Amino acid sequence: MTQGPVRLDVSVGYALPRAGLPAPVSFRKWVAAALAGRIREADLAIRLVDAKEGRALNRHYRGRDYATNVLSFPADLPEGLPEGVRLPLLGDLVLCAPVIAREAREQGKPLASHYAHMTVHGTLHLLGWNHEDDVEAEAMEQLERGILAGLGIDDPYGTP
Template identity: 55%
Template sequence: MTTPQLSLSVQYALKLADLPNRHQFRRWVKAALQGDAEVTLRVVDAEEGQSLNREYRDKDYATNVLTFVFDDMPEGVDLPLMGDIVLCDPVVRREAQEQGKTLEAHYAHLVVHGILHMQGYDHETDAEAEEMEALETRIVTKLGYDNPYQIKKDQ
């Protein structure tokens, strides 16, 4: 089996010293990737996160991660998976603190989560959620982080 090829663009819409770097983002994306892909990963503020969530999901609040898959290719065209992942930094920070996780570990989990969505995984039903969460846990722990679904209660 060949290693999936990745074209990754990372965009920082805000400047903060403790954001993950491009190398970290690439490592996390590659860990979850099952085939070739062209991905743009964008880190945004709450205003942009809320605007995108409102426009594309009709939900008027900022959410942690949004995944946009470009899947309008004609049948039979064999191109790499293409899409965008948007991470809303203030939400990611708040959740990491609430869940007793490091910021890095939570970013890693959400990148893996977004990449799995790009590849067709979902969590709309209990069975889908169970499958996706098990895969996320396997990938995230293999990267050296704790189980992302095991929230620390002592925080």
């Protein structure tokens, strides 16, 4: 793990009305918590979308014809960069606002807490974490619990 402050550039874009959605400063805080101790610098973009765009992206990139809460697009760094050249581009996250709002209601969670969880979850995907099997899922969930606890957010996998 790396130590010290993270140099972080988080660009947040809203493809729907911003009322009721977290501010960019919140997303930056959640990303920083997910990256703390893991990497020293990162650039990433977060786009908040409606269900139509979320569904179209999920269908195009994952072959699943429904809107999902978060999509992660890790940056593919070009091969053959000159020695010493570093690109801190981590990737992009797409958060589907209506899905996140519905899930928060159904799970009895504060909306901001669920946004924090989905942001942390997506950021960990950008770092290579996955949940393709039970062992990976448990490891990722434990990491998420710890990060969110550090932000004062209850266990997202516990009962409300």
